[in-house]
Amino acid sequence: MDITRNSLHLPKDAPPVTIPCCIKTTNLSLFYGKKAAFRDISLNLDRNSVTVIMGPSGCGKSSFLSALNRLSDFIPCCEVEGSIHLDGESLLEGSIDRTVLHKRVGMIFQKPNPFPMSIRKNITFPLREHGITSKRELEARLVQVLVDVGLWDEVKDRLDTSALTLSGGQQQRLCIARALALEPEILLMDEPCSALDPISSGKVEELILKLQARYTLVVVTHNLSQARRIATHAALFWVKDDCGCLVECGPADQVFGSPREELTAAYVKGMKG
Amino acid sequence: MMVSRQVLTRTSRIRASRARLQNRIAAAVIWGGAIFVAALFAWLMADILWHGWREISLAYFTQEPESAGRLGGISSILVSTGLILIVCLVSALPIGLGTAIFLAEYTGPEDTVSRKIRLSLNVLAGTPSIVFGLFGNAFFCKMLGMGFSILSGGLTLACMVLPYFIRIAEESIRSVPQSYRMGAVALGLSKSTQIMRLILPVAVPGILGAIILSVGRSLSETAALIFTSGYVDRMPESLYDSGRSLSVHIYDLSMNVAGGDQRAYSAALVLIVSLILINFITGLIGRAWSRRMISIS
Amino acid sequence: MSLWQKDKAFLFVLSVCASLAGVISIFIFFFLAKESVPAMAGIGLSQFVMDETWFASENQYNVLPLLWGSVLVSVGAVAFATPLGILSGLFCHFYAPSAIAGFYRSMVHLLAGIPSVIFGFWGLVSLVPLVARIHPPGPSLLAGVIVLGIMILPTIMVILDDAIANLSRLYLNSTVALGVSKWGALKGLILPNLRKQVGVSILLGLARSIGETMAILMVCGNVVRFPTSVFNPIRTLTANIALEMPFAMNVHRSALFFTGLIMMVLVAILMSTAQTRTSRQA
Ligand SMILES: Nc1ncnc2c1ncn2[C@@H]1O[C@H](COP(=O)(O)OP(=O)(O)OP(=O)(O)O)[C@@H](O)[C@H]1O
Numbered sequence: 042m043d044i045t046r047n048s049l050h051l052p053k054d055a056p057p058v059t060i061p062c063c064i065k066t067t068n069l070s071l072f073y074g075k076k077a078a079f080r081d082i083s084l085n086l087d088r089n090s091v092t093v094i095m096g097p098s099g100c101g102k103s104s105f106l107s108a109l110n111r112l113s114d115f116i117p118c119c120e121v122e123g124s125i126h127l128d129g130e131s132l133l134e135g136s137i138d139r140t141v142l143h144k145r146v147g148m149i150f151q152k153p154n155p156f157p158m159s160i161r162k163n164i165t166f167p168l169r170e171h172g173i174t175s176k177r178e179l180e181a182r183l184v185q186v187l188v189d190v191g192l193w194d195e196v197k198d199r200l201d202t203s204a205l206t207l208s209g210g211q212q213q214r215l216c217i218a219r220a221l222a223l224e225p226e227i228l229l230m231d232e233p234c235s236a237l238d239p240i241s242s243g244k245v246e247e248l249i250l251k252l253q254a255r256y257t258l259v260v261v262t263h264n265l266s267q268a269r270r271i272a273t274h275a276a277l278f279w280v281k282d283d284c285g286c287l288v289e290c291g292p293a294d295q296v297f298g299s300p301r302e303e304l305t306a307a308y309v310k311g312m313k314g
Numbered sequence: 315m316m317v318s319r320q321v322l323t324r325t326s327r328i329r330a331s332r333a334r335l336q337n338r339i340a341a342a343v344i345w346g347g348a349i350f351v352a353a354l355f356a357w358l359m360a361d362i363l364w365h366g367w368r369e370i371s372l373a374y375f376t377q378e379p380e381s382a383g384r385l386g387g388i389s390s391i392l393v394s395t396g397l398i399l400i401v402c403l404v405s406a407l408p409i410g411l412g413t414a415i416f417l418a419e420y421t422g423p424e425d426t427v428s429r430k431i432r433l434s435l436n437v438l439a440g441t442p443s444i445v446f447g448l449f450g451n452a453f454f455c456k457m458l459g460m461g462f463s464i465l466s467g468g469l470t471l472a473c474m475v476l477p478y479f480i481r482i483a484e485e486s487i488r489s490v491p492q493s494y495r496m497g498a499v500a501l502g503l504s505k506s507t508q509i510m511r512l513i514l515p516v517a518v519p520g521i522l523g524a525i526i527l528s529v530g531r532s533l534s535e536t537a538a539l540i541f542t543s544g545y546v547d548r549m550p551e552s553l554y555d556s557g558r559s560l561s562v563h564i565y566d567l568s569m570n571v572a573g574g575d576q577r578a579y580s581a582a583l584v585l586i587v588s589l590i591l592i593n594f595i596t597g598l599i600g601r602a603w604s605r606r607m608i609s610i611s
Numbered sequence: 612m613s614l615w616q617k618d619k620a621f622l623f624v625l626s627v628c629a630s631l632a633g634v635i636s637i638f639i640f641f642f643l644a645k646e647s648v649p650a651m652a653g654i655g656l657s658q659f660v661m662d663e664t665w666f667a668s669e670n671q672y673n674v675l676p677l678l679w680g681s682v683l684v685s686v687g688a689v690a691f692a693t694p695l696g697i698l699s700g701l702f703c704h705f706y707a708p709s710a711i712a713g714f715y716r717s718m719v720h721l722l723a724g725i726p727s728v729i730f731g732f733w734g735l736v737s738l739v740p741l742v743a744r745i746h747p748p749g750p751s752l753l754a755g756v757i758v759l760g761i762m763i764l765p766t767i768m769v770i771l772d773d774a775i776a777n778l779s780r781l782y783l784n785s786t787v788a789l790g791v792s793k794w795g796a797l798k799g800l801i802l803p804n805l806r807k808q809v810g811v812s813i814l815l816g817l818a819r820s821i822g823e824t825m826a827i828l829m830v831c832g833n834v835v836r837f838p839t840s841v842f843n844p845i846r847t848l849t850a851n852i853a854l855e856m857p858f859a860m861n862v863h864r865s866a867l868f869f870t871g872l873i874m875m876v877l878v879a880i881l882m883s884t885a886q887t888r889t890s891r892q893a
């Protein structure tokens with residue numbers, strides 16, 4: 042089974058030709074019941090970029106991420122409008138195979154959420170579910186992703202203890218490893234460092250920089266200096282009329298160096314938000 | 315001025331002393347009521363313990379009853395009780411668990427479907443056990459031709475415990491943290507894997523509680539069994555044999571057998587002690603499981 | 612099989628389970644109804660209230676004395692248990708030291724788990740002789756009321772215990788600050804606000820006692836009659852079924868199913884009233 046390039050659509054909708062562009066949203070809006078969380082967001086996420094999304098609390102950053110991999114479908118009363126294209130395939134039209142989508146677009150949550158099983162199982166169990174059963178392959182991926190997230194030396198002697206015994210920072214890196222093991226193309230990270238101490242947070246940051254070569258990353262963060270360190274692209278969300286919207290987006294140099302909007306200028310100087 | 319203040323203090327003093335009196339009477343009545351209840355309870359327990367333990371020996375558990383239960387032991391009755399219990403659990407567990415998962419994972423608490431199912435289950439929970447007995451007799455014994463048998467009794471009990479089992483199992487499945495579900499969805503796990511591998515293991519202590527409650531109810535039940543699994547006190551040879559449960563044994567000894575009281579006491583003691591033990595052991599297992607989920611996996 | 616198909620199959624199995632569990636009560640209802648058709652056709656509904664008494668071997672099928680017996684013993688049991696339930700609730704929250712309250716609660720919990728056949732047996736060997744000493748014969752309405760009362764006490768107390776816990780969290784700090792005496796606070800704030808829950812617990816207690824069989828069967832004497840004193844023996848609908856089912860044939864058997872149907876409906880009405888009351892509060 043080709044892991045990285047399964048078509049999202051179920052057999053009956055023939056997949057369109059894939060073109061090498063990553064995620065593209067057009068006039069994307071999301072509603073919780075009647076209330077809009079954000080409106081009309083059009084954003085391009087390029088391959089092998091790290092796009093940092095910033096903005097005040099409640100401006101719809103988490104909601105935006107959950108729309109990107111349709112996790113929003115699992116929230117009651119949540120509706121998404123507009124369009125999202127992943128490599129030219131529409132995510133919102135037709136019935137898509139969610140399991141494939143979620144494998145291609147991974148997500149890391151703000152609060153680490155390892156499963157209540159051993160460290161090893163945390164990584165191998167989703168792999169098995171996706172059809173990888175050879176012991177050797179499983180073991181190889183396990184070691185590789187744990188090395189990638191810098192957890193290998195810390196846990197190699199206790200792979201069979203419960204993941205819940207790890208520290209918060211270790212748990213978060215395990216969650217990242219778990220997502221990486223599925224070889225996603227895109228990784229969405231919702232404030233991955235906000236529950237971590239500075240040292241663990243630094244480790245995750247290094248990891249993000251390292252991952253950039255192979256993945257497309259979208260990182261939500263409230264930490265401006267961190268944003269500057271990791272971003273290749275940046276987007277600023279804001280709340281207007283009680284509803285989230287996109288203020289500015291572009292390459293990191295431009296957004297941080299010479300922002301077009303006053304709001305952005307104030308925000309990146311740390312004067313607002 | 316002076317006078318009125320004096321009057322005021324006097325009336326308020328009277329009022330205060332009356333309040334104090336009322337306070338004391340209330341306290342006495344409430345303590346009295348509580349002591350009365352405790353005394354009734356102590357009387358019941360002491361009575362059964364006191365009369366019950368005398369005839370209990372190893373032989374009591376290993377011999378078959380003789381002379382309608384006046385002599386001998388309860389071995390065949392324990393076997394029948396166990397078989398009825400097994401039939402009940404084997405049929406109630408899969409259906410109950412399936413329903414609980416359906417209600418908890420695929421419907422909200424206010425959906426029409428789940429409201430209807432829950433209403434129906436509530437009616438079932440309120441149905442008197444003698445009515446289950448009637449139903450079991452007419453449906454399992456007569457219509458399906460199982461006759462007075464352990465199978466009929468167990469299936470009747472399964473219908474009876476189902477609503478309780480489902481209610482508790484559903485609650486425990488609902489209380490599994492949402493973050494596990496979201497994490498699993500984000501990894502592209504299928505809903506079935508999510509439930510079977512992740513949610514159910516976390517919900518095990520609650521489901522165990524549901525099982526134990528069902529076991530307790532089944533062990534306690536008499537009215538639903540009298541005309542489904544019947545009275546026969548011989549050792550059952552198959553599930554199609556009639557078998558007398560422990561509770562029916564108590565009933566029969568005390569009502570239909572002259573001089574059976576002593577043995578009824580012993581059987582009652584065995585029943586109570588096993589109910590208490592089961593409760594206690596499940597508590598331990600539940601706690602051990604929770605610990606296991608946190609430490610070693 | 613793809614994951615997606617696996618999920619579909621899984622959901623299918625679950626829905627089958629759920630529908631099965633959902634239709635049992637309807638199925639039981641229709642089954643009872645079907646089995647009671649011969650009685651309704653052969654005896655006719657009028658006989659169920661017009662006959663002289665319930666005496667199957669002479670084709671007398673008046674259910675009223677049985678129904679009356681059920682009602683009397685249930686109402687008596689609730690009247691016995693409700694005050695004790697209220698007292699117990701207040702006791703645990705405001706009078707008992709916490710260790711004793713915990714002990715008392717686990718005692719009530721244990722009481723709830725005791726099988727009804729054991730209550731019946733205990734009533735038969737301990738309580739009935741005591742009643743007989745006051746006024747023969749012993750097996751009587753009174754014995755039934757007491758035994759059943761103890762049995763439903765846990766049901767009532769658990770509801771009231773929760774309710775009192777909520778109320779005391781809401782009100783009590785402020786009244787203690789006002790310097791009201793303990794009983795004053797309970798009488799003024801807790802008890803009046805408890806009325807609804809008491810109503811609910813009475814309904815549930817009634818539903819539970821109407822359906823109770825074994826204990827009643829063992830201590831009530833089972834004579835079909837309208838009692839004139841609490842020392843008279845009585846027979847309830849449930850006890851009647853348990854007693855006559857083993858030898859009932861044809862119309863008689865069908866008549867017993869009919870009484871079962873009456874009971875199922877009665878209990879369903881009581882339960883749903885209780886439920887709508889609870890949900891209206893929430
Ligand atoms: N499940 C939900 N149901 C209803 N409203 C929600 C839900 N989740 C979020 N919202 C609302 O949507 C808006 C956007 O929330 P969101 O979590 O996306 O903000 P955010 O930018 O991630 O904030 P933060 O920085 O605090 O994480 C908020 O007003 C929030 O109250």
Ligand SMILES: [Mg+2]
Nearest residue numbers: 102103104231
């Ligand atoms: Mg957020």
